[in-house]
Amino acid sequence: xxxxxxxxxKESYKPIDNERRLHLIARFKDDVISKLAAAFVEVVRNExxxxxxxxxxxxxxxxxxxxxxxxxxxxLTAETIALLAxxxxxxxxxxxxxxxxxxxxFQVNVSSEPFQPTAxxxxxxxxxINVRQMS
Amino acid sequence: xxxxxxxxxxxxxxxxxxxxxxDLEEGELEERMLWVRSEVRTFxxxxxxxxxxxxxxxxxxxxxxxxxxxxxxxxCKHKEVQEVGDIRELKGSDLPFVELRFKPPPAHLRxxxxxxxxxxxxxxxxxxxxxxxxxxxxxxxxxxxxxxxxACNFSDDWVPTRIEDSLSNATFV
Numbered sequence: 001x002x003x004x005x006x007x008x009x010k011e012s013y014k015p016i017d018n019e020r021r022l023h024l025i026a027r028f029k030d031d032v033i034s035k036l037a038a039a040f041v042e043v044v045r046n047e048x049x050x051x052x053x054x055x056x057x058x059x060x061x062x063x064x065x066x067x068x069x070x071x072x073x074x075x076l077t078a079e080t081i082a083l084l085a086x087x088x089x090x091x092x093x094x095x096x097x098x099x100x101x102x103x104x105x106f107q108v109n110v111s112s113e114p115f116q117p118t119a120x121x122x123x124x125x126x127x128x129i130n131v132r133q134m135s
Numbered sequence: 136x137x138x139x140x141x142x143x144x145x146x147x148x149x150x151x152x153x154x155x156x157x158d159l160e161e162g163e164l165e166e167r168m169l170w171v172r173s174e175v176r177t178f179x180x181x182x183x184x185x186x187x188x189x190x191x192x193x194x195x196x197x198x199x200x201x202x203x204x205x206x207x208x209x210x211c212k213h214k215e216v217q218e219v220g221d222i223r224e225l226k227g228s229d230l231p232f233v234e235l236r237f238k239p240p241p242a243h244l245r246x247x248x249x250x251x252x253x254x255x256x257x258x259x260x261x262x263x264x265x266x267x268x269x270x271x272x273x274x275x276x277x278x279x280x281x282x283x284x285x286a287c288n289f290s291d292d293w294v295p296t297r298i299e300d301s302l303s304n305a306t307f308v
Contacts, residue, residue: 019185026189030197037219038205041308050215069219071190072238099161 032081033071039088040069047089058087138251138293142170145287151257152176156199166201167254167302172283175246178261183244190239191246194221198256204305206233208298211308220308224298225273230291231298232277247276249284250301251293259283 016024043049051069055062060083067073068084085092136144145151154169154176171179179191198204207220209231217223225232230249235258237244248258259280262271284291295301 022185022189023192026186026193027196030190030193031202034197034203034205034221037221038203038306040219041205041216041306044213044216045308066218070238097162101161 029071029076032076033068036081036084036088037069039085039090043088054084054087058083060084060087136288138290141288142251145289146170149173150283150287154195154199154258156196159200163200165199167199167256169195169199169256169258170251171258172260175258175261178263182263187237187239187244190237191244194235194237201254201304204302206298206302206305206307208307213308216308222302222305225277227274228277230294230296231301232273232280233298233301245271247280249280249294250298251289253295253301254303256301257289 040054043054047053049057051062051065054060054065058065060080064073064080065084068076068080081092142151146153151170151172154171156163156165159165179188183191204221205219207217207223209224209226211217221235223234223236225234225247232247232249233256234248235246243264245262245264246258247260247262248256251257260276260283262276264271283289299307
């Protein structure tokens with residue numbers, strides 16, 4: 001196993017302010033809630049279960065489940081997420097995406113071409129993303 | 136004039152704004168396009184609490200970077216599912232008219248608009264309902280949306296007639 005390199009310098013950083021704190025928390029909560037909501041739709045479609053069934057399976061109060069899925073629950077704990085996700089036949093995993101700049105050479109932009117509605121709207125839009133090399 | 140020229144003309148006049156993310160991170164791309172009316176931009180910027188603003192910004196960011204959305208179509212009959220979607224197609228219109236609904240306490244925030252192509256959304260009006268306020272009128276919001284479309288010389292032909300043609304990476308219920 002390769003040994004971790006020790007830097008002889010310390011990367012500078014900026015302490016978090018309240019606005020950034022709120023935004024970072026909101027982004028993660030938005031990600032979690034949208035995934036739980038999508039899983040709920042799936043479980044309704046595939047198993048025909050509703051919130052009451054999920055409450056029975058997970059042991060979480062039905063009102064709490066409703067508040068979570070509607071984004072009204074203020075504090076979402078790891079325990080609640082684990083139990084609710086499992087009740088919906090999903091294995092929750094935390095994904096930590098590295099956001100250190102990679103020095104990418106390519107940039108993707110949505111095309112500025114006008115939208116021309118056709119019967120094949122979806123197939124046309126599939127080619128709507130241009131990849132161009134940055135100078 | 137084509138769609139982009141008309142949109143750019145409206146942006147130049149100040150009638151609408153392109154909502155962009157100024158702090159895209161590694162691995163994030165602007166995969167969808169979002170425009171908002173000035174009043175919607177002002178509403179988000181000035182009339183929300185910091186927590187509400189963060190919630191709305193997070194959802195709009197997810198939209199722009201191409202994240203997954205659950206769309207409740209006008210045909211959906213499952214009451215429990217209707218309450219959890221990110222985007223809801225509102226009933227009573229030939230052309231899909233949609234709302235994004237947020238429920239951070241104490242108010243229900245709603246942003247109304249129309250898709251003007253696949254992965255292109257134009258939010259025309261906004262509303263906030265607290266316990267003391269009356270219900271928001273969907274027909275009124277729809278009328279305002281139609282009026283804004285006319286004022287900007289936008290064509291109804293831009294609006295995909297099926298909500299399913301409006302968004303990629305989405306589940307339609």
